[in-house]
Amino acid sequence: MKKYDVIVVGAGHAGIEASLAAARLNCRVCLVTFHKDNLGAMSCNPAIGGLGKGQLVKEIDALGGEMARAADNCGIQFRILNASKGEAVRSTRAQIDMRLYQDYMQKVFAKEDNIDIKETEVIKLLIEKNKVIGIATIKEEIYAKSVVVAAGTFLGGLIHVGLDHHSAGRIHEKPSIKLAQDLKRIGFTIQRFKTGTCARIDTHSINYQDLIEQKPDETGAKFSFFTSQRLLPQVSCFITYTNKKTHQVIRDNLKYSPLYSGLIKATGVRYCPSIEDKVVKFPDRERHQVFLEPQGLKTNWVYCNGISTSLPEHVQLELIHSITGLEQAKILRFGYGIEYDLVDPTELFPTLETKKISNLFLAGQINGTTGYEEAAALGLIAGINAASIAKHKDPFILDRSQGYIGVLIDDLVTKGTNEPYRMFTSRVEYRLILREDNADLRLSEMGYKIGLLPKKSFARVIKKQKETKNLLALIKKDNLKPTRETNSLLNQEGLSSINKDTALTQILKRPESNISLLKRLSSKFYDFNDEVLRQVQIQIKYSGFIERQLAEVDKFKHLEKIVISDKMSYPEVGGLSREIREKLDKFKPLNLGQASRISGITPTAIAILMVFLRKTYKR
Numbered sequence: 001m002k003k004y005d006v007i008v009v010g011a012g013h014a015g016i017e018a019s020l021a022a023a024r025l026n027c028r029v030c031l032v033t034f035h036k037d038n039l040g041a042m043s044c045n046p047a048i049g050g051l052g053k054g055q056l057v058k059e060i061d062a063l064g065g066e067m068a069r070a071a072d073n074c075g076i077q078f079r080i081l082n083a084s085k086g087e088a089v090r091s092t093r094a095q096i097d098m099r100l101y102q103d104y105m106q107k108v109f110a111k112e113d114n115i116d117i118k119e120t121e122v123i124k125l126l127i128e129k130n131k132v133i134g135i136a137t138i139k140e141e142i143y144a145k146s147v148v149v150a151a152g153t154f155l156g157g158l159i160h161v162g163l164d165h166h167s168a169g170r171i172h173e174k175p176s177i178k179l180a181q182d183l184k185r186i187g188f189t190i191q192r193f194k195t196g197t198c199a200r201i202d203t204h205s206i207n208y209q210d211l212i213e214q215k216p217d218e219t220g221a222k223f224s225f226f227t228s229q230r231l232l233p234q235v236s237c238f239i240t241y242t243n244k245k246t247h248q249v250i251r252d253n254l255k256y257s258p259l260y261s262g263l264i265k266a267t268g269v270r271y272c273p274s275i276e277d278k279v280v281k282f283p284d285r286e287r288h289q290v291f292l293e294p295q296g297l298k299t300n301w302v303y304c305n306g307i308s309t310s311l312p313e314h315v316q317l318e319l320i321h322s323i324t325g326l327e328q329a330k331i332l333r334f335g336y337g338i339e340y341d342l343v344d345p346t347e348l349f350p351t352l353e354t355k356k357i358s359n360l361f362l363a364g365q366i367n368g369t370t371g372y373e374e375a376a377a378l379g380l381i382a383g384i385n386a387a388s389i390a391k392h393k394d395p396f397i398l399d400r401s402q403g404y405i406g407v408l409i410d411d412l413v414t415k416g417t418n419e420p421y422r423m424f425t426s427r428v429e430y431r432l433i434l435r436e437d438n439a440d441l442r443l444s445e446m447g448y449k450i451g452l453l454p455k456k457s458f459a460r461v462i463k464k465q466k467e468t469k470n471l472l473a474l475i476k477k478d479n480l481k482p483t484r485e486t487n488s489l490l491n492q493e494g495l496s497s498i499n500k501d502t503a504l505t506q507i508l509k510r511p512e513s514n515i516s517l518l519k520r521l522s523s524k525f526y527d528f529n530d531e532v533l534r535q536v537q538i539q540i541k542y543s544g545f546i547e548r549q550l551a552e553v554d555k556f557k558h559l560e561k562i563v564i565s566d567k568m569s570y571p572e573v574g575g576l577s578r579e580i581r582e583k584l585d586k587f588k589p590l591n592l593g594q595a596s597r598i599s600g601i602t603p604t605a606i607a608i609l610m611v612f613l614r615k616t617y618k619r
Contacts (some may be wrong), residue, residue: 004030004144005390007135009122011039013372014150014364014379016105017065021109021383023114023362024064024147025107025451027390030142031133034154035171036117040070040105041171042098042150042372044197046295046303049223051081052423053373054091055404058436060373060380061224062443063396063405064452066108067224067376074100075223076235076297077216088432090121092221094468095237097296108506118142123178125149125186125360132360146386146483149179150363150379151193155341156180160258162336171336180341187356189344191418194266195370196274196337198308199316203300205330206292212239225440226457234295238325241287242275242307245322250279253315258337264310266339269370269420274337275307290323301332310337342366344589345412350411351385351395352378355588361386367412370420377405384450396450399560399593401430401553403443413588414597432542433549437534441465467532468539474524475536478504486521493517508540559593559606560614566590575608584609 003029008019015031016039023029033039048071049057061068075094082089109115125138125147134143154169169175180585184190216234258264259277268274273281278288291305304326309316313334320326345367347355352367354360363382364375384396398406409426412421425431434442444461479501480486484616487497494512504521507513515533518525525533539546566588570581580601589595592613596606 002142002311003134004116004142005146006030006386007032007144008141008150008383009148009149010150010152010154010364011036011117011136011149012041012043012364012375013067014316014375014382015148016040016109016150017060017067017376017379018150018361018363018383018386019115020108020112021380021452022387022390023112025384025387025391027114027318029115030144031115031117032122032137033117033143034118034119034121034169037061038119038120038173040102040367041170042096042101044195044372045294046096046098047093047305047593048075048096048372048492049093050373052404052425052427052589053093053371054081054093054223055425055428055434055436055439056373056377056423057092057223057403058225058439059403059443060376061226062439062453063380063447064450064454065173065376065380066105067327067373068225069099069227070104070108071096071223072227072229073104075230075469076294077237078219078221078230078234080216080219080221080392081173083217084218086432086543087435090436091224091425092436093591094221094223095235095293097232099296099299100232121174121176121178124182125179125253125357130356131358146359146361146391147385148361148363148379148382149366150375150382151176152365153181153338153340155366156182156192156339158339160310160337160339161265161309162256162315163258163261163263164312165258165263166253166554168338169335169340170338183343188354189347189531191342191344191368192266192339193342193365193368193370194264194268194337194339195420196268196308196310196335198275198304198306198335199320199331200295200301200303200333201320201326202330202332203294203302205328206238206302207270207325207327209325210240211292211325213237214239226460231599232297235297237294238292240290240292240323240325242290242318242319242323242391243287246319247279248422249315249319249322250276250311253311254280256315264337264339265511267419268337269422271422271424272308272370274311276311292325307335309335311335338472342368344368344416346416347415350409350413350590350594352382353385353389353395359386365420368417368421369408369412372420374408374421374423377408381405381409384452396446398443399556400428401434401556403434403439406429410594410597411584414589414594415599420552430549430553432545433553435538437531437538441535464532464535467528468535471525471528471532471536472539475504475508475518475540478522479496480504480507480521487510489517489520493520505540508537509543513537556593559596560591562592562610564589564591564595564609564613573609573612576605580605
């Protein structure tokens with residue numbers, strides 16, 4: 001009987017990162033999936049990144065994950081979102097060649113000697129004394145020291161197209177029914193969510209003359225800190241809009257919508273609603289934007305982002321043909337809605353290990369999230385911690401002050417979610433210090449110490465840190481004199497003249513200043529690359545705001561350091577209401593900070609708990 005260190009169930013974005021992380025941490029991994037040819041498939045839109053999501057991808061990269069490198073190798077249009085706004089809310093997004101992305105991931109797995117892939121269905125978790133010891137498939141039992149379940153939308157998956165529905169985990173793929181039933185049997189609290197996708201159309205049937213072209217950025221944006229350049233040609237996307245006719249088609253056919261006929265009872269994605277949801281909930285809107293996104297360089301498939309729907313096929317055809325540029329569009333695949341099971345994420349520790357069953361980890365949509373990036377981030381952390389248990393090492397936890405991944409996990413395990421959770425910059429209270437551009441400076445040392453980030457990659461980060469420090473010191477010493485040449489240069493950059501000696505740091509704090517100014521001011525800045533120049537400019541320009549956020553982080557860390565034992569007896573804490581005791585006992589917070597973020601836990605309760613813990617510590 002062969003025994004593995006880690007078993008991973010599911011080969012989507014979460015399963016990929018979990019498997020690779022565990023394998024690269026010297027664990028013997030068994031990845032179980034229905035079809036290994038679908039490993040790395042992009043089930044929905046052909047894009048990675050976006051607002052809040054780009055930060056997740058950069059953090060995955062800094063810790064040693066794979067998604068960012070894959071995106072750089074397969075990206076066909078890169079853009080910086082919110083480029084005109086502050087650094088804290090800028091995010092990278094890329095259109096991806098879906099076929100190349102899948103091929104890339106399969107080649108990566110082919111090189112990993114520590115991973116065995118088995119094509120079969122998991123029907124049951126093997127548990128002894130509240131500890132998972134393996135899985136049962138339709139073919140055999142497989143044993144391991146830890147298990148990661150990353151089943152995506154396959155758990156109890158049910159696809160809807162109009163009033164017709166059938167069991168499936170993804171279009172043309174069977175669902176995982178028995179595993180979903182087993183999770184209920186074990187006693188996990190099961191929720192049910194809904195997501196959906198839009199139609200794909202033939203590019204040759206689109207009239208592009210009447211559409212708005214969206215060209216790629218020329219900034220050289222990329223995801224990975226450790227790839228030198230993008231490899232593929234860059235292409236345009238196109239924009240069109242729905243109209244009054246489109247909306248009337250939808251209103252006339254709402255009786256055929258599984259959403260509005262009551263067939264779908266699960267909660268959908270609020271921030272990415274179906275087109276029928278948009279029309280009903282925003283009746284005053286005369287149009288809604290539709291992005292036409294190519295699915296690759298050598299395919300005629302185009303993704304119609306913005307009109308996700310589960311309406312019947314004949315209605316989808318009518319509404320698409322009512323849109324400018326799509327009057328003759330040929331549908332290659334119709335949109336559909338899908339319901340699926342998940343586990344209440346408050347039943348997880350911040351390591352993503354379940355509280356009910358030890359050595360069992362959950363990652364991806366089973367945790368209540370939506371999106372490739374959220375899934376990959378959760379898969380990475382679950383894979384690291386599953387490997388840590390297998391190798392008897394300390395767990396790895398990111399908190400809210402360390403990264404978007406920390407916020408993602410803390411929100412899920414502390415607050416739970418009643419709808420598919422999507423990451424946004426607005427969810428992150430320390431977003432000015434948790435930016436895209438400094439994810440490597442923040443997290444790569446952790447990735448290196450864990451054993452995921454190669455020494456060569458970490459050396460690049462150390463070099464960047466040193467150069468940033470040196471340049472910052474150099475700039476702080478410099479004063480500009482009000483010479484004719486200096487003022488002429490400032491004026492050329494859109495800055496006002498100076499009439500006295502002025503610190504260079506003061507010039508760089510001006511809103512109009514940019515990194516090109518430094519190289520024009522003095523040749524001594526020529527040796528520093530744009531990445532370092534930008535890092536220094538951000539630190540100088542936002543120094544006051546950054547200092548205030550760092551002070552807030554110190555206060556946050558104080559509460560996070562006050563550890564609460566998992567054997568804590570809350571009835572012994574005088575002054576707490578019964579409701580609060582029950583909540584604390586259910587959530588089992590690891591520290592006072594996490595306890596303070598549980599819904600319904602009052603500041604007074606935290607003060608009482610703090611006094612109790614201090615007395616207990618002294619005893």
